[in-house]
Amino acid sequence: DVNGNLVLVTSLGEIQEMAPYAFQEYNGALKKVDCNFNLEGNRVTFDFPNGYDAEVxxxxxxxxxxxxxxxxxxDNFGYTATYDTAGNLYGGGIVFAAGYPTSTGAFQTTFQGGMAGNPFPSGFDIGITKFNPAGTAIVWSTYVGGTTNNEQPQSLITTENGDLYIYGxxxxxxxxxxxxxxQTLLAGGSDIVVTKFSGSGTLARSTYIGGSGNDGLNIHTSFFQNSLYFNYGDDARGEIMLDNQANVYIASCTQSNNFPVTSGVLQSSFGGGVQDGCVFRLDSSLTNMAWSTYLGGAADDAAYSIKVDASQNAFVAGGTNSTNFATTNGVVQASAPGGTADGFISQINATxxxxxxxSYIGTSAYDQCFFLELDAARNVYVVGQTLGTFPVSPGVYSNANGKQFIARYDPGLTTTQISTVFGVGNSTIDISPTAFLVDRCGFIYVSGWGGSVNFQGTTVGLPTTSGTFQSTTDGSDVYLLVLDPDAAGLQxxxxxxxxxxxxHVDGGTSRFDKELRIYxxxxxxxxxxxxxxxxxxxVSQTNxxxxxxxxxxxxxxxxxDVLASYQAITLDSCAPFPVSFTNNSIGGVSFEWDFGDASPVVNTFNAFHIYQFPGTYTVTLVVTDS
Known part of the structure; x- marks a missing residue:
């Protein structure tokens, strides 16, 4: 097509292979090589219009x-990204001055200003840009901010019709x-903001959520480790999610003893310490609060990730210093394991x-859970960091002394189903997680960053696979990892x-979509x-x-995964009935046809069968990918 993508037309619709990206590596530096698809009849090859170095x-x-x-x-820092159903990418960050690429007619085309020293030398606004699916054009781009102080985005998500929600x-x-x-007024300190833009970039809804203290701010904005602020950018943790009715859920933290909570919730008062976690649900218009609760004990607590099941139960993961964090009977860790911090998982009912x-999650050393996912059976997956001896299940892929963990628990948190660690095996953590996914087949996807901007660790020595996109690192890069189902191997x-x-990432969530693409x-x-x-x-190849x-x-x-699909064509309307079956499956290597009339199964790709008698028959095609 006009963007250089390869488009295959099948009976199931179009299949698109994105335009190729080619490079050569010189002393650890990547040099792009111009590369296009070349279609000659039914044969696809690659064309290099400007050639390439045949010796490399x-x-x-x-x-x-x-x-x-x-x-x-x-100057423009990077925080958060998401996608919509059309494959557009939304990127969010902060901007320190005029000069951000806004689009014609955008909500705010000019820099609003801010306050220097909070925590950077100059004030800053949010910058949001919507890239088209190929990244070749800006759909819309805008500043978002006030004039009196600073703001930042921390998590983005879109609706099915392309509206964008910002949590910051x-x-x-x-x-x-x-x-x-x-809530129409700033309550004091920093407040959480939830802002909704239409798919065309028009401001639709926006509200404050907060009390008299700092809300949406994990511990502090100073650049040193303290309490639950363990990685650079941890001040911007938290996540926004939507349920199947487009209600808005936020997992975050609050330092306000008068944070707006609703009556009858599981925790209506501040637990203690510098901050508690907070979890709340708003309607899609950001007008009505269905419920809002604290989540914390006597010390510091923070909620980092949230997912919602079909019954609108909310699963939340985070970190805690509290020895009296609320747990339930029969869970894997009902008591605090100790250490400088512990992870936790909580399932909150729909109201x-x-x-x-x-349950707590962790060891007697430092542990935190940063992202949570649910599979089709509502099993709970978490990814986090550990400085302890996190348990490793038999038969899983693991790296000795790895400081990042992945674990899976049953919905009631009573059983550890799998548990593993990955990493270099040094005494420090390697990456700070930014995105997490478990796909419909059970493969596990992790994205994170590590290196010199963080307070510890390096990406040097992290495992890579053969033929990977980029096998070398300068020690400060993004890292992408995929594990087999049940964490059985490194994919x-x-x-x-x-x-x-x-x-690096200055804080915030990025996301994988259901088609296994990361944004x-x-x-x-x-x-x-x-x-x-x-x-x-x-859009821009230069900073x-x-x-x-x-x-x-x-x-x-x-x-x-694999898709089984076929088309049946009846060649004659009189008995016996000859039927031709065309196989439209994707991803299979072996095939089994059962024609539903007690005849022998057939293992060909396409099939032909004659039905001897009139009737209704159920035809089953089983496709296997390995």
């Missing part, structure tokens, strides 16, 4: 759909709030009035980053570099600022 390995990787900077001329925090008393919002299940692992800049936000090119891997034709740019990439993983 050439890597052609159609899995990279696109990589781009925003192209901002203002603001210190501004004039942050954009809409008429009829649940926010009770805990269905709640894929790669780095993503340049050879000069220390790629990742990165703080890229810091130091006025342009070494972040970008694709030809992207135009004197420091950093929000970098984004959309990367497709190879689907591991």
């Amino acid at each position: 390995e050439l890597v052609i990787d159609p899995s990279l759909i696109f990589g781009s900077y925003t192209g901002s001329f203002a 925090r603001t210190f501004s008393s004039d942050y954009p709030i809409t008429t009829g919002a649940y 926010g009035t009770a805990l269905i299940a709640s 894929y692992a790669s780095f993503y980053g340049g050879a000069t800049s220390a790629e 990742q936000a990165v703080c890229a090119g810091c130091g006025a570099n342009s070494d972040f891997p970008t694709t030809v034709g992207a 135009n600022s004197t420091n950093c740019n929000l970098g984004v990439f959309k990367f497709a993983f190879e689907p591991q």
